[in-house]
């Protein structure tokens with residue numbers, strides 16, 4: 001029986017990162033993947049959906065600009081867009097596969113073995129690999145990292161066939177732009193695809209929202225901008241509505257909503273996308289005797305280690321945040337914990353996120369919604385994009401920067417949100433300061449290039465320090481500098 005130091009199950013972002021870190025420790029590593037290297041980080045997930053988003057954004061901007069010259073926009077070809085997305089996915093998959101093939105070549109390293117198949121722990125130190133066609137083998141290992149990710153959550157009452165009623169696993173395989181589509185679930189995936197399909201201008205999008213606003217975990221001022229833009233691009237948001245029935249009838253989708261006042265309404269659309277969260281992949285991943293503890297949300301781990309001491313769990317299979325960067329962080333950390341000696345516990349405070357909407361929304365640390373839920377008092381400063389020269393030059397001043405700091409003399413950064421053009425590029429400096437547990441003075445001192453969106457962050461910081469170019473009381477509506485104590489705002493007087 002072949003013997004390894006480390007077996008990693010699942011070659012998505014988390015497993016791939018874990019395997020590569022194992023090589024750094026010069027350990028004999030086996031990485032096993034049943035379908036696509038890169039997992040949902042590449043296929044039917046992060047990279048593919050972001051390629052759709054980029055192409056949709058370019059299309060929407062092109063169509064908007066052409067209107068300025070009173071020209072008719074061309075018909076957007078679905079197949080060409082889809083092929084471009086597939087090329088992007090293949091490029092990334094080939095890069096990862098070539099990288100592994102080169103590493104497995106003895107000239108580079110004898111440490112990595114890659115096997116295709118479905119893996120299952122038959123005991124604490126034995127992994128069975130089923131490569132199909134009755135080809136099964138068992139390998140021995142000292143340590144295991146489980147990185148089998150997640151899949152779209154299904155609602156049993158919905159007729160998901162991945163052709164007419166789809167999840168994110170099927171949505172990218174359509175034959176053409178549907179003339180209409182309903183999206184169930186107004187979380188990140190639902191809102192990103194609503195942005196993508198409304199941006200191409202060929203699909204009437206309906207978005208079903210259980211609550212009174214989309215993106216329930218996000219601050220209301222951010223959501224207001226996103227909702228306004230969606231509705232301006234023709235998205236019909238069904239607020240406070242409960243899906244009571246969905247059926248496929250004559251190749252189309254009929255669905256019925258019940259509103260808060262008890263009234264009901266029936267709609268008919270061409271396609272449906274169900275985006276109501278993700279389910280961790282741990283069914284049949286280990287024999288009962290292995291005894292890994294799980295909760296409904298995934299594997300509960302102690303800093304990536306499960307209750308079985310040589311078995312670790314990382315990425316979407318665990319009960320915490322589901323993001324590529326978090327999965328990679330956990331994958332690397334687990335291996336450092338196994339073979340090294342990490343000097344600190346995993347930190348989630350400085351995780352940066354981007355939601356690919358219209359416009360993009362980037363964030364790091366906590367937002368106001370979370371601060372209030374946790375009963376944290378804070379200072380919050382906001383600056384409208386119309387005060388930032390780069391945004392003015394881009395002729396697009398929709399958006400704002402919002403910075404949260406502790407409500408004390410130290411003014412430690414709690415979090416930042418940026419909504420608008422280039423939002424994602426603006427948050428990196430702040431992510432670093434949070435991880436270094438620094439206050440805001442360091443940010444105020446840094447000289448940013450001009451004109452850049454990041455200058456707006458400096459202006460926020462200077463406002464908090466009472467040194468701003470602009471004085472908040474003189475530009476009401478564009479700037480604000482407030483405390484939030486027990487959820488009540490008060491302007492800060494300088």
Ligand SMILES: Cc1cc2nc3c(=O)[nH]c(=O)nc-3n(C[C@H](O)[C@H](O)[C@H](O)COP(=O)(O)OP(=O)(O)OC[C@H]3O[C@@H](n4cnc5c(N)ncnc54)[C@H](O)[C@@H]3O)c2cc1C
Pocket residue numbers: 009010011012013014015032033034035036037038039040041042044045046047049050117118119120147148149150151168189281285314315316317322323324325327
């Ligand atoms: C539509 C969509 C858009 C997203 N956009 C973003 C984004 O913009 N930014 C971001 O940070 N995150 C995004 N995410 C989330 C991100 O894709 C996931 O958090 C990330 O892929 C999780 O990585 P993972 O390695 O834990 O799991 P996965 O990517 O799910 O990979 C797990 C791998 O394990 C394999 N596997 C499962 N069981 C077995 C087994 N028994 N044996 C062998 N192999 C097995 C699977 O085939 C899969 O390849 C998005 C997700 C979706 C669905």
Ligand SMILES: NC(=O)c1ccc[n+]([C@@H]2O[C@H](COP(=O)([O-])OP(=O)(O)OC[C@H]3O[C@@H](n4cnc5c(N)ncnc54)[C@H](O)[C@@H]3O)[C@@H](O)[C@H]2O)c1
Pocket residue numbers: 155184185186187188189190192208209210215216243275276277278321322323353354355356
């Ligand atoms: N840009 C990014 O970073 C990015 C993009 C896409 C996905 N992701 C990751 O993928 C994860 C999964 O995304 P998601 O959008 O599937 O989950 P989500 O948790 O963000 O949203 C699910 C939504 O579905 C709603 N919902 C649940 N049950 C429902 C029902 N029966 N009827 C109607 N609505 C219902 C919920 O209220 C929620 O708003 C995210 O949490 C995120 O971590 C990240």
